[in-house]
Amino acid sequence: MFLDILIDGLIKGSVYALLAIGFSLVLGVARIINIAHTALYMTSAYLIYIGTKQLGLPATVSIGAAIILTILLGLLIYRYFIRPIQEHEAAMLIATIAVAMMLQEVFLMTFGGHYLGVSPLVEGYTTILGVRVTWQHILALGLALVVLVGVRLFLFHTRMGLAIRATAQDREVANLMGMDVTRVAMATMAVSVGLASVAGAIVAPLVTVEPTMWMHPLIMMLAIVVLGGLGSIEGSFVGAYILGFAESMVVFMVPMGSFLKDSVALSIMILVLLVRPEGLFGVFFEEER
Amino acid sequence: MNTRRFIVCLAAGFLLFAGLCPSAWAADSIKIGILGPMSFTQGEGHWNGATMAAEEINAAGGVKVGDKMMQIELVKVDTNEFLSIPDATNAVEMAISRNKVDFLVGGFRTEAVMVMQDIAMDAKKIFIGCGAATVEICTRVTENYDRYKYWFRLTPINAGYLGKVDFTLLGTVGAIMKKTLGLETLKVAVVAEKAAWAEGIVAAAEKTLPEKMGMEIVGIWRPSPVAKDCSAELAAIQRAGAHIVFTTFSSSVGLTFAKQMGELKIPAAAVGINVEAQKSGFWEATNGAGDYVLTINTYAPVKITESTLPFYTKYQERFKEAPNYTAGTYDALQILKAAVEEAGTLDSDALVPFLEKTDLVGTAGREVFDAAHDITWGPGYVTGLGTQWQEGKIQCVWPYNWEGITYEGTVPYKLAPWVVEAWKKKD
Numbered sequence A: 001m002f003l004d005i006l007i008d009g010l011i012k013g014s015v016y017a018l019l020a021i022g023f024s025l026v027l028g029v030a031r032i033i034n035i036a037h038t039a040l041y042m043t044s045a046y047l048i049y050i051g052t053k054q055l056g057l058p059a060t061v062s063i064g065a066a067i068i069l070t071i072l073l074g075l076l077i078y079r080y081f082i083r084p085i086q087e088h089e090a091a092m093l094i095a096t097i098a099v100a101m102m103l104q105e106v107f108l109m110t111f112g113g114h115y116l117g118v119s120p121l122v123e124g125y126t127t128i129l130g131v132r133v134t135w136q137h138i139l140a141l142g143l144a145l146v147v148l149v150g151v152r153l154f155l156f157h158t159r160m161g162l163a164i165r166a167t168a169q170d171r172e173v174a175n176l177m178g179m180d181v182t183r184v185a186m187a188t189m190a191v192s193v194g195l196a197s198v199a200g201a202i203v204a205p206l207v208t209v210e211p212t213m214w215m216h217p218l219i220m221m222l223a224i225v226v227l228g229g230l231g232s233i234e235g236s237f238v239g240a241y242i243l244g245f246a247e248s249m250v251v252f253m254v255p256m257g258s259f260l261k262d263s264v265a266l267s268i269m270i271l272v273l274l275v276r277p278e279g280l281f282g283v284f285f286e287e288e289r
Numbered sequence B: 001m002n003t004r005r006f007i008v009c010l011a012a013g014f015l016l017f018a019g020l021c022p023s024a025w026a027a028d029s030i031k032i033g034i035l036g037p038m039s040f041t042q043g044e045g046h047w048n049g050a051t052m053a054a055e056e057i058n059a060a061g062g063v064k065v066g067d068k069m070m071q072i073e074l075v076k077v078d079t080n081e082f083l084s085i086p087d088a089t090n091a092v093e094m095a096i097s098r099n100k101v102d103f104l105v106g107g108f109r110t111e112a113v114m115v116m117q118d119i120a121m122d123a124k125k126i127f128i129g130c131g132a133a134t135v136e137i138c139t140r141v142t143e144n145y146d147r148y149k150y151w152f153r154l155t156p157i158n159a160g161y162l163g164k165v166d167f168t169l170l171g172t173v174g175a176i177m178k179k180t181l182g183l184e185t186l187k188v189a190v191v192a193e194k195a196a197w198a199e200g201i202v203a204a205a206e207k208t209l210p211e212k213m214g215m216e217i218v219g220i221w222r223p224s225p226v227a228k229d230c231s232a233e234l235a236a237i238q239r240a241g242a243h244i245v246f247t248t249f250s251s252s253v254g255l256t257f258a259k260q261m262g263e264l265k266i267p268a269a270a271v272g273i274n275v276e277a278q279k280s281g282f283w284e285a286t287n288g289a290g291d292y293v294l295t296i297n298t299y300a301p302v303k304i305t306e307s308t309l310p311f312y313t314k315y316q317e318r319f320k321e322a323p324n325y326t327a328g329t330y331d332a333l334q335i336l337k338a339a340v341e342e343a344g345t346l347d348s349d350a351l352v353p354f355l356e357k358t359d360l361v362g363t364a365g366r367e368v369f370d371a372a373h374d375i376t377w378g379p380g381y382v383t384g385l386g387t388q389w390q391e392g393k394i395q396c397v398w399p400y401n402w403e404g405i406t407y408e409g410t411v412p413y414k415l416a417p418w419v420v421e422a423w424k425k426k427d
Helices: A002-029 A037-054 A059-085 A089-111 A135-157 A159-169 A171-176 A181-206 A215-228 A233-253 A255-275 A282-288 B002-020 B041-059 B085-097 B110-122 B136-143 B159-181 B196-211 B231-240 B253-263 B308-319 B325-343 B348-356 B417-426
Strands: A125-128 A131-134 B029-036 B063-065 B068-078 B103-106 B126-130 B151-155 B187-192 B216-221 B244-249 B269-274 B294-297 B359-361 B366-368 B385-390 B393-398 B400-402
Touching: A002 A037, A002 A131, A002 A135, A002 A181, A002 A215, A002 A233, A002 B231, A037 A059, A037 A089, A037 A181, A037 A215, A059 A089, A059 A181, A125 A135, A131 A135, A131 B231, A135 A159, A135 A181, A135 A233, A159 A171, A159 A181, A171 A181, A215 A233, A215 A255, A233 A255, A233 B231, A255 B216, A255 B231, B029 B041, B029 B085, B029 B325, B041 B068, B041 B103, B041 B308, B041 B325, B063 B325, B068 B085, B085 B103, B085 B110, B103 B325, B110 B126, B110 B136, B110 B151, B126 B325, B126 B348, B136 B151, B151 B325, B159 B196, B159 B244, B159 B269, B159 B294, B159 B385, B159 B393, B159 B400, B159 B417, B187 B196, B187 B231, B196 B216, B196 B244, B216 B231, B231 B253, B244 B253, B253 B269, B294 B393, B325 B348, B325 B359, B393 B400
Parallel strands: B029 B068, B029 B103, B103 B126, B126 B151, B187 B216, B187 B244, B244 B269, B269 B294
Antiparallel strands: A125 A131, B063 B068, B294 B385, B359 B366, B385 B393
8 A cells, every 4th residue: 555655646746746836936936926827727738629639730739839828828917917916915816816717717618618638648557566657647747857957947047047036035126136027027927837838738638628627726736835835846846745645645545535635635734834834845935035 | 859868768778678578579489498507518418408309399380388389489597507506596596587487497416406496496387307316306396295396307317216227237247247257256446426416326335235246345435526636546446456446426527537547447347327428528538548438328329219319310410419318308398398288288286287197208218207206217117228438439238138128229238358358367
């Protein structure tokens, strides 16, 4: 059972990590509250569906087009729904919830509530220590690591990364130092939405594409970012695996209660916050910035 | 100038009034409210089935009410009950009070149907249910006949009967596996979504499988009805060495489970209830990984009665998908027509005794209501079907010599090659 939990938790955690890194970047590091982040992940999944299933385009072309179009949509959302109210966090929260709901309704009206499928990039499965795992899941695991390293390098080894961290720390001072804070925020949004879109491309074949597919990941992403420590990319990464392992443990140890896996995972988040209100990696938050 | 303004205001007021009271223009029609989540497959089934029936009835002259021929006018009532129960209650209230419907047909989720049922009963509107299976919806009729006598359930067969078909399918597949693979004791994983309607089936499985069917239960898993990932459950099932996975799913988890099970080629046969597998879109949504899934169903391209295949074919040609059980609204309208013509009135109280005497050979079988206004199940009535996905097609595999019944077009059940390969090697 230990091996089963280990393998399954690792795979599940990778899927969450892939989704959480972009969310952590925009919410935790750049302090842009974009609840529509997972709705953009859904948009990417739908665009890939349109490209591959309805237009018959190759998967790579569809994914590329989906990423570009989703980034453009993300920038439009930033320009018209976030930037005018960026100083008011509560307003930003509500506005982006509204945007997410609007996207949900657009897809509901266009595709109905039908469950749709996107073909995996890599078909088939392999067996690791007796546990069957699809190649698409392995791809998610590998990509989660690549994205983590990439984001880390971007934030700490590029001028734009430095600008993002500086703007997040103090928007006014960054502005006084000559940084174009709007451009920096737009770049952050573009990177974050791009990550959501990449997550959509990798995760969509593992789930069902439907108009409410953004809700569950959103709850899990919020939990992961808070659990890991707001602003810590590594914290989110670790948080994702903690929730992944917690879910697996519930299913393997209490099969009759497998429906509780989400609530147990979220309870762990609450427990951690009671002990460490700043989250697991909250201590490193200021240092990272 | 004032007179012109007055005339313009009067005209605008008239147009507004006319817009708000469309029923005023259709006094010579029978208005039937079709209730369903119209953005979802289930609601589409409700609407499509009713549309076909209404068009056929109207083309044949309509419904004879006393000396008058009346046309059927359908009112699309989007209950949105998947996402919001209050939406469902508002929609049915509006259908009754604003659209002035004469009858109600449809509904899907038990939680929504029970509330809509109360609203309909308050208004004394005949409501023919075509979606919710919970027994208690009909028990209300026997417990409080005067209030709930306007309710009838046409489809699906109730949860109790579904359970009987469910265990029959399990026994059938078990026998095939024993014979084909030479297995002595079958190991069964019970996987049922955590929902009220599934409790009875799980309890019955815990008792029936070991005691009456000689099967060993290797575990019971209860995922959330909306779980987006079942990989842990599947890994545990594989470790437990299950030969059969006995499924009880009505929600989206059925799709997730079947998709992941097929992708991982878990060496077990999936048998039971999986509402998602009843839909044409199941194949595409699972990218073909749903092959060999067996589920209870209502319609398949088989000759249950003389009207099944013509209905099935016409429906598929027109709507580019197979009818699911909510398309039973087709039969519901035929039943209403027969009762209204016999009673010669649209009055609900007068119609109830005629509906109670319904004996119609419909598209799903011979349709007769019992004392609880529930559809009768069994040989000679509506039996339900067992359908299996075989190479991208929904095929009827049950009844197959059950109680002397084999519908024309039924094919033998197939075991997945990887199941055969896994267990033939081991045993």
